[in-house]
Amino acid sequence: MDRGATPGFKVNIEDQARAFLAANPDLRVTALGPRENLAEIEDPWGIPLQRWPAEDHLDRCLDYLALNRQAFPTLPLAGWVLSDIYLLSGAIAILARGDQIQAAWVGLPLKPGYRLGVSLLSTQPGLGAWAKSFGAAMFKAEVLRGVVQWSGQSLRAHTRLGPLRIVGQIPGEHEVGGFVYETVLDPEGWALAMQRRHPMRATEIVDVSDSERLNAIVQRSAAGERWFVVPPGIDEGKVGLRHESGVQ
Numbered sequence: 689m690d691r692g693a694t695p696g697f698k699v700n701i702e703d704q705a706r707a708f709l710a711a712n713p714d715l716r717v718t719a720l721g722p723r724e725n726l727a728e729i730e731d732p733w734g735i736p737l738q739r740w741p742a743e744d745h746l747d748r749c750l751d752y753l754a755l756n757r758q759a760f761p762t763l764p765l766a767g768w769v770l771s772d773i774y775l776l777s778g779a780i781a782i783l784a785r786g787d788q789i790q791a792a793w794v795g796l797p798l799k800p801g802y803r804l805g806v807s808l809l810s811t812q813p814g815l816g817a818w819a820k821s822f823g824a825a826m827f828k829a830e831v832l833r834g835v836v837q838w839s840g841q842s843l844r845a846h847t848r849l850g851p852l853r854i855v856g857q858i859p860g861e862h863e864v865g866g867f868v869y870e871t872v873l874d875p876e877g878w879a880l881a882m883q884r885r886h887p888m889r890a891t892e893i894v895d896v897s898d899s900e901r902l903n904a905i906v907q908r909s910a911a912g913e914r915w916f917v918v919p920p921g922i923d924e925g926k927v928g929l930r931h932e933s934g935v936q
C-alpha cells in the first residue's frame with residue numbers, strides 16, 4: 689500500500705490526496721447514496737467522484753452491509769439503520785477497486801460545518817484514514833466528531849487527520865465504550881498528521897489500561913478543559929495526551 693508518501697511529500701492535504709491516488713491508480717473515490725443526495729455532494733478537492741446511486745445499486749448496498757457486519761462483528765448493523773440513517777442522511781464515502789468496496793466511512797450531518805463520523809472500516813492497511821479524508825472532503829466538513837475507544841487500531845487511524853480534542857463522555861449506553869472526540873480539519877495539519885509529522889507534543893503519557901486516569905481526563909474535558917489525543921494516538925499500549933491551558 690502506497691500512501692503517496694515521501695519523498696514527494698506535500699504539506700497540503702489536497703496535493704497529498706492527489707499523490708495518494710496517483711500512487712494507487714486502481715482506487716476510485718466513490719459515494720454510495722440516494723441519487724438526490726449524490727447530486728449535492730461535491731468532487732472532493734476537485735477529484736472526480738464516482739457516484740453509485742443506491743436506487744440502482746442494491747447489490748453495493750448489500751455488499752456494504754456485509755462488509756460492515758464483518759468489520760464490526762459484535763455490533764451488527766441493522767438494515768434499517770443503513771437505510772434510514774447512513775444512506776438517507778447523505779452518502780457513504782468509499783474507496784473502491786472496480787465494484788469492490790475496499791474502505792468506507794459514513795459522515796452524518798451534525799450542524800453547519802460539522803460531520804459525525806461512524807463505521808470507519810478498511811480491508812487493507814493504509815486505506816482507512818484516506819477513506820475518511822475523502823469523505824470529509826466530499827462533505828466539505830470543517831470539524832469531525834466521533835466516538836472512539838482508547839485501545840486499538842482505530843485511535844491510530846483517526847489521528848491521521850489530526851489531534852483528537854476530547855469532547856467528553858458518550859451519551860447514552862454504548863456497547864463498546866470510549867469517548868467523544870472532535871478533529872478540526874486544517875489542510876496543513878491534516879497533511880502532516882497523515883504523514884505522522886504533526887508537531888503537537890504530549891504533556892502526559894498514560895497507559896491504556898489506566899482507565900481511572902483516562903476517565904478523569906474525559907470528565908475534565910467535558911467540564912471545559914482542553915485535552916487532546918496526540919498523533920499517533922497509541923503506541924505500545926501508551927496514549928499521548930496534551931493538556932492546554934484555558935477552556936474551550
Ligand SMILES: CC(C)(COP(=O)(O)OP(=O)(O)OC[C@H]1O[C@@H](n2cnc3c(N)ncnc32)[C@H](O)[C@@H]1OP(=O)(O)O)[C@@H](O)C(=O)NCCC(=O)NCCS
Binds near residue numbers: 690691760811818844
Ligand atoms: C480501524 C481500521 C478502519 C483502520 O484501517 P486502516 O486502513 O488500517 O487505517 P489507516 O489508513 O490509518 O492505516 C493504519 C495502519 O496501516 C498500516 N499501514 C499504513 N501504510 C502502510 C503501508 N504502506 N504498508 C503496510 N501497512 C501500512 C500501518 O500500520 C498504519 O498504522 P499507523 O497509523 O501506525 O501508520 C481497520 O482496522 C478496520 O476496519 N477495523 C475494524 C472496524 C473498526 O474497528 N473500525 C473503527 C471504528 S472507530
